[in-house]
Amino acid sequence: METQTITQEVSEVAAEPVKSPTTVLSGSEALLEALIVEGVETIFGYPGGAIMPIYDALYDYNDKLNHILVRHEQGGIHAGQGYARTSGKVGVVFATSGPGATNLVTGLADAQIDSTPLVCITGQVFAHLLGTDAFQETDVINITTPVTKWNYQVTDATEIPEVIAKAFYIAKSGRPGPVLIDITKNAQIQKFDYAGYKKCDHIRSYRPKPIVRPQYIQEAAALINSAKKPFIIWGQGVILGSAEQEFKAFVEKSGIPSAWTVLGAGAIPTDHPLNVGMLGMHGNYGPNVLTNECDVLIAIGMRFDDRVTGRLDKYAKQAKVVHLDIDPAEIDKNVKSTVPVWGDCKETLPMLTALVDKKEHTEWHDKFKDYTRQEVEQVIEKELNPTTDEMTMGEVIKQLNEITKGEAIIVTDVGQHQMVACRYAQFNNTRSNVTSGGLGTMGFALPAAIGAKFGAQNRTVVAIIGDGGFQMTCQELGTIMQSGIDVKIIILNNRFLGMVRQWQELFNSRRYSFVDIESPDFVALAAAYRIPGKVIDDRKNLPSALNEMLSNKGSFLLEVMVTKENNVFPMVPQGCSVSEIRLK
Amino acid sequence: METQDNDKQEFNITVYTENQIGLLNRIAIIFTRRKINIDSLNTSPSEIESIHRFNIVITESEEVVRKLTRQIEKQVEVLKVYYHTNADVIWQELALYKVSTDVIAEKVSVERLLRENGARVVVLRKDYTVFETTGHREETDNLISILQPFGLIEFVRSARVAIIKDSDGFNRKLREFERLEPGEDVIENEYLNKGQKVFTM
Numbered sequence: 001m002e003t004q005t006i007t008q009e010v011s012e013v014a015a016e017p018v019k020s021p022t023t024v025l026s027g028s029e030a031l032l033e034a035l036i037v038e039g040v041e042t043i044f045g046y047p048g049g050a051i052m053p054i055y056d057a058l059y060d061y062n063d064k065l066n067h068i069l070v071r072h073e074q075g076g077i078h079a080g081q082g083y084a085r086t087s088g089k090v091g092v093v094f095a096t097s098g099p100g101a102t103n104l105v106t107g108l109a110d111a112q113i114d115s116t117p118l119v120c121i122t123g124q125v126f127a128h129l130l131g132t133d134a135f136q137e138t139d140v141i142n143i144t145t146p147v148t149k150w151n152y153q154v155t156d157a158t159e160i161p162e163v164i165a166k167a168f169y170i171a172k173s174g175r176p177g178p179v180l181i182d183i184t185k186n187a188q189i190q191k192f193d194y195a196g197y198k199k200c201d202h203i204r205s206y207r208p209k210p211i212v213r214p215q216y217i218q219e220a221a222a223l224i225n226s227a228k229k230p231f232i233i234w235g236q237g238v239i240l241g242s243a244e245q246e247f248k249a250f251v252e253k254s255g256i257p258s259a260w261t262v263l264g265a266g267a268i269p270t271d272h273p274l275n276v277g278m279l280g281m282h283g284n285y286g287p288n289v290l291t292n293e294c295d296v297l298i299a300i301g302m303r304f305d306d307r308v309t310g311r312l313d314k315y316a317k318q319a320k321v322v323h324l325d326i327d328p329a330e331i332d333k334n335v336k337s338t339v340p341v342w343g344d345c346k347e348t349l350p351m352l353t354a355l356v357d358k359k360e361h362t363e364w365h366d367k368f369k370d371y372t373r374q375e376v377e378q379v380i381e382k383e384l385n386p387t388t389d390e391m392t393m394g395e396v397i398k399q400l401n402e403i404t405k406g407e408a409i410i411v412t413d414v415g416q417h418q419m420v421a422c423r424y425a426q427f428n429n430t431r432s433n434v435t436s437g438g439l440g441t442m443g444f445a446l447p448a449a450i451g452a453k454f455g456a457q458n459r460t461v462v463a464i465i466g467d468g469g470f471q472m473t474c475q476e477l478g479t480i481m482q483s484g485i486d487v488k489i490i491i492l493n494n495r496f497l498g499m500v501r502q503w504q505e506l507f508n509s510r511r512y513s514f515v516d517i518e519s520p521d522f523v524a525l526a527a528a529y530r531i532p533g534k535v536i537d538d539r540k541n542l543p544s545a546l547n548e549m550l551s552n553k554g555s556f557l558l559e560v561m562v563t564k565e566n567n568v569f570p571m572v573p574q575g576c577s578v579s580e581i582r583l584k
Numbered sequence: 585m586e587t588q589d590n591d592k593q594e595f596n597i598t599v600y601t602e603n604q605i606g607l608l609n610r611i612a613i614i615f616t617r618r619k620i621n622i623d624s625l626n627t628s629p630s631e632i633e634s635i636h637r638f639n640i641v642i643t644e645s646e647e648v649v650r651k652l653t654r655q656i657e658k659q660v661e662v663l664k665v666y667y668h669t670n671a672d673v674i675w676q677e678l679a680l681y682k683v684s685t686d687v688i689a690e691k692v693s694v695e696r697l698l699r700e701n702g703a704r705v706v707v708l709r710k711d712y713t714v715f716e717t718t719g720h721r722e723e724t725d726n727l728i729s730i731l732q733p734f735g736l737i738e739f740v741r742s743a744r745v746a747i748i749k750d751s752d753g754f755n756r757k758l759r760e761f762e763r764l765e766p767g768e769d770v771i772e773n774e775y776l777n778k779g780q781k782v783f784t785m
Contacts, residue, residue: 145606146617203660206660327658329657
């Protein structure tokens with residue numbers, strides 16, 4: 001199946017600026033002009049005292065910039081993340097000073113660890129009030145420094161065009177990340193001679209990507225060609241670098257079994273014959289066990305997170321490691337590489353593909369198939385085709401796959417349902433799996449799904465959320481109601497904070513400490529926001545309920561009651577090696 | 585990977601940066617996040633206008649230091665980072681000592697004190713005298729213990745500044761950075777080329 005690049009759906013053509021150069025503009029107007037030239041179409045935000053001049057200017061830009069009023073700034077930034085992840089563009093978020101800005105922090109940390117390009121604009125008190133504990137004053141720059149790729153405080157309107165240009169350049173270039181620009185109220189109001197907006201493409205102290213070293217490519221190719229049991233593990237870098245085609249070409253020529261991290265899912269289709277499954281704590285059996293059997297490990301655009309590696313001193317010790325990454329700080333950070341291939345994988349992969357031999361590695365693939373057979377027998381079959389009365393999360397995902405045919409964008413929250421969805425969802429296309437990978441932010445999915453839909457309006461967006469996570473950001477149902485955006489919501493309700501309960505069962509002698517969570521009537525809650533919904537607890541109603549949800553014009557909430565005490569397996573227990581993965 | 589304490593030694597980290605508010609914090613939190621103490625920190629303008637030079641001293645293993653330097657170099661406004669052991673650099677700290685002129689003139693052979701400690705008098709007043717010396721920590725400490733019995737009034741010591749023995753053309757490189765489009769040899773992280781000989785110049 002072809003991997004499609006979805007970014008095309010959102011117009012890449014920058015709109016014409018409204019104001020001609022050399023006019024007098026306020027800082028706020030200059031900001032909005034900058035957003036228009038940067039091709040921004042959608043802003044997620046929430047007004048407040050210190051950002052009022054920007055909102056006042058926005059009143060006149062309503063036809064050019066689509067502002068979505070969220071219900072909480074955290075919802076705003078997660079929506080920005082969802083938008084960035086599905087569209088490939090920079091997500092833009094507005095918030096006011098003080099509490100507005102501090103409410104962004106979780107989303108910034110999430111975007112930082114998951115390399116999501118964002119530009120967040122926060123209002124700030126008047127410059128002359130800085131440091132006086134003024135109303136709604138918070139030291140936003142210092143609070144957000146550890147969780148931003150770059151941040152900057154503007155106190156003078158004349159700085160705005162250049163700073164916004166830098167913000168967009170930094171957010172999207174190299175390894176993407178969140179940028180926060182804090183603009184004092186006086187700078188928003190201040191009029192100045194606007195000389196037009198120039199996009200930034202160079203900052204002398206910033207090197208977004210290292211120069212590709214041909215000798216490392218040659219060394220890597222030689223290593224790969226000599227390998228008997230090579231193994232590719234890929235991450236989100238392939239997607240962020242828009243290198244899906246280059247990656248597919250490399251995998252197909254080299255014939256090497258390839259496994260993905262949670263955020264890498266969908267870079268090549270789930271059912272691609274060389275795709276052997278998911279890595280990590282709840283990943284597939286073969287990819288985990290055989291990590292410790294391969295002779296050459298080729299890591300592409302991934303960062304060896306501890307959830308992927310398990311116990312590091314027993315991780316792939318037998319293997320020579322080729323690590324392709326755009327961020328030099330990732331090389332040798334967790335796993336020592338034999339050949340570091342610095343650079344943008346969109347450039348390095350084709351160079352590597354040209355030098356690798358065409359192979360099939362049939363015997364080696366058979367080993368993966370062997371492990372898959374065992375996993376199907378002992379885990380997957382029970383999860384997808386259960387014989388119990390109660391439904392499993394896995395069978396819901398399986399049904400969903402059958403109806404959406406793998407074409408939907410799946411947005412997940414954090415916990416058991418997330419691991420089950422990532423394990424079993426079918427992804428035909430890139431930019432289809434939106435989840436909080438690194439930070440594990442509960443409450444991410446509902447607002448992220450809203451943003452995901454704005455970022456890919458022609459695609460179906462299904463949010464899959466647990467009963468716990470849904471209650472963290474369920475106020476964003478209001479955003480859905482008011483914007484009229486079409487998001488399908490599935491709550492997999494097991495009446496527990498399931499993942500913590502699973503750990504308590506396995507590692508804390510079933511001492512269920514505060515994981516028994518009560519929920520409201522979710523369908524009634526949705527109804528209060530004029531969103532239709534349905535709850536089912538019998539599997540015979542599952543296909544019709546899913547069809548009803550997907551064919552409904554507009555958003556729909558489907559609550560599925562699933563078995564209470566199911567565990568996600570396989571599992572690499574914390575502190576164990578990947579080869580010690582448990583099937584039960 | 586766990587590093588043993590006995591691998592630890594003093595490292596001098598040299599950072600060239602833009603002159604930007606907040607950058608000190610951005611660099612400092614790279615250490616504090618990992619609960620690493622900064623033993624000494626000096627920051628001042630370099631020989632090139634608008635470029636600042638940090639000298640940071642920490643006690644850590646080389647592996648940790650290498651990772652830290654990469655994290656620092658990753659910051660948008662950081663131009664270049666190098667690290668060196670004490671053997672690779674020549675360093676000085678400057679110390680000032682304020683003592684009572686009466687006591688010192690009466691009880692100490694000032695001439696010998698100045699000679700033996702490489703010190704000099706910065707201020708000489710009726711009521712107090714300020715000595716200055718530069719050197720390694722032990723040397724500046726030594727003068728404290730000498731002056732302590734004679735009523736040391738106040739003491740202050742600067743952070744370490746270090747110059748790199750093997751440096752060849754840092755000044756030239758910095759000037760390259762000044763140009764809008766740096767040459768390829770300059771734009772690149774030096775250690776990318778050198779594999780294991782990372783940062784050793």
